[in-house]
Amino acid sequence: MSARLSLWLAATLVVGLGGLLLLSPLWAAGGAPPERTALDLIGPAQRGVHVGTGVANGAFRWIESVLRGPALAQENEALRGQVERLNTEVTRLRQAAEENEELRALVNYMRSNAQWHYVGAQVIGYDPQRLAQAIVVDKGSRDGVEVGMVVVAEGGLVGRVVSAAATTSQVLLITDPRSAVNGEVQGKRVRGVVRAHGDGRLRLDHPSEGQTVEVGDVVVTSGLGGTFPPGILIGQVAEVKSLSPSDIFPDIIIRSAVAFPRLRWVLFVMDFTPATLP
Amino acid sequence: MFFAWLSAAVLLQSSTTGLSGILGQVDLVALLVMVWASLRGPVAGLQAALVGGVLLDLVGTMPLGGSVVALAPGAYLFGQVRQWLVGPLAWLTILAALMGTACASFIVAALMVPLGGAAIWTQPEELLLRAVASPALVNGILAAASWPLVERWERRQPASV
Numbered sequence: 417m418s419a420r421l422s423l424w425l426a427a428t429l430v431v432g433l434g435g436l437l438l439l440s441p442l443w444a445a446g447g448a449p450p451e452r453t454a455l456d457l458i459g460p461a462q463r464g465v466h467v468g469t470g471v472a473n474g475a476f477r478w479i480e481s482v483l484r485g486p487a488l489a490q491e492n493e494a495l496r497g498q499v500e501r502l503n504t505e506v507t508r509l510r511q512a513a514e515e516n517e518e519l520r521a522l523v524n525y526m527r528s529n530a531q532w533h534y535v536g537a538q539v540i541g542y543d544p545q546r547l548a549q550a551i552v553v554d555k556g557s558r559d560g561v562e563v564g565m566v567v568v569a570e571g572g573l574v575g576r577v578v579s580a581a582a583t584t585s586q587v588l589l590i591t592d593p594r595s596a597v598n599g600e601v602q603g604k605r606v607r608g609v610v611r612a613h614g615d616g617r618l619r620l621d622h623p624s625e626g627q628t629v630e631v632g633d634v635v636v637t638s639g640l641g642g643t644f645p646p647g648i649l650i651g652q653v654a655e656v657k658s659l660s661p662s663d664i665f666p667d668i669i670i671r672s673a674v675a676f677p678r679l680r681w682v683l684f685v686m687d688f689t690p691a692t693l694p
Numbered sequence: 695m696f697f698a699w700l701s702a703a704v705l706l707q708s709s710t711t712g713l714s715g716i717l718g719q720v721d722l723v724a725l726l727v728m729v730w731a732s733l734r735g736p737v738a739g740l741q742a743a744l745v746g747g748v749l750l751d752l753v754g755t756m757p758l759g760g761s762v763v764a765l766a767p768g769a770y771l772f773g774q775v776r777q778w779l780v781g782p783l784a785w786l787t788i789l790a791a792l793m794g795t796a797c798a799s800f801i802v803a804a805l806m807v808p809l810g811g812a813a814i815w816t817q818p819e820e821l822l823l824r825a826v827a828s829p830a831l832v833n834g835i836l837a838a839a840s841w842p843l844v845e846r847w848e849r850r851q852p853a854s855v
Contacts, residue, residue, distance in 0.1 A: 544708040
């Protein structure tokens with residue numbers, strides 16, 4: 417570069433900067449500030465560079481993924497395993513929460529019926545004969561369980577023990593056709609025998625004369641016969657069929673207080689001794 | 695081997711809820727006994743009914759022998775029919791599963807009456823639908839669905855047992 421050209425450039429720069437400095441008060445009074453002008457000038461260029469770097473970044477990432485393919489696959493596998501483990505953990509926690517809720521309900525039942533001493537047990541099996549309604553639980557004679565003992569759950573009466581091995585026992589449910597419970601409609605002085613009929617519903621058979629039974633009335637054990645203690649909730653009257661001329665007794669259908677298909681925990685009433693017939 | 699299958703069926707049946715739903719309608723032991731009788735004849739069928747019935751009663755609450763009494767007639771009848779025919783037959787196996795289960799269920803339901811001390815079946819349609827028809831139908835469908843496997847397995851076995 418010649419000395420003349422250098423001198424000319426330097427002079428132009430000095431004059432230009434000087435001019436800018438001289439004009440700056442005018443811009444401050446309402447004209448375009450130099451920062452804004454600069455931004456306006458470099459904006460399109462910045463946009464162009466931004467798009468360009470985006471494209472370049474994408475290209476670099478693609479190249480990196482191609483180069484790191486096996487490592488990414490491994491990482492993916494590890495993450496997949498982690499997701500599975502977390503899913504299992506979530507399921508386990510959900511189960512624990514459900515179990516906690518059920519056990520809490522059992523404890524509440526025990527507290528509100530504190531006149532008896534209880535032992536809790538978990539349902540581990542069912543009667544394999546389809547028409548029989550019985551469960552197998554994980555407590556047996558080693559835990560003090562005896563044949564005839566009454567079994568309840570958070571809802572109410574479940575049934576009674578029909579066989580007790582050392583570590584397990586079988587409980588005949590009140591929904592089994594072979595089961596019979598002396599019950600009464602609370603506050604109505606109507607007594608009868610609660611039985612499961614072939615359709616799987618509970619019925620109050622041979623009800624005694626008394627006040628009129630209505631839908632929603634509560635049915636509890638009457639304690640007659642000494643097989644079950646009095647006052648244990650059996651269920652609610654779900655339907656009362658009107659008498660036809662050929663009927664001697666009204667047909668009283670009871671909805672059980674216990675959800676038997678979902679039953680997982682039960683309580684043995686330990687200090688009630690059922691009466692034995694001579 | 696077959697008795698191991700029977701034991702597994704009893705275990706499975708006593709571990710799953712029989713209290714409700716379609717699962718409660720499956721009678722695996724009856725299905726196995728009837729299918730076995732329809733494949734191997736009356737003696738094998740009666741043996742299966744004896745073992746399966748005793749296992750059921752040992753694990754369940756029916757009096758010992760009750761399930762044997764329920765399973766034996768169907769097993770013997772379809773085993774006898776098998777003797778008159780040649781080769782494994784799909785229709786016979788499905789019919790055995792259907793009718794044999796119906797017969798066994800009917801007998802169990804009838805046995806429940808003296809055991810319960812009352813007439814538990816207030817209406818005949820309840821007995822037919824709930825206790826007899828639904829498990830028979832489910833077992834019939836299961837027999838039909840599993841027939842290709844049963845046939846393949848049966849053809850690999852020696853001609854007589």
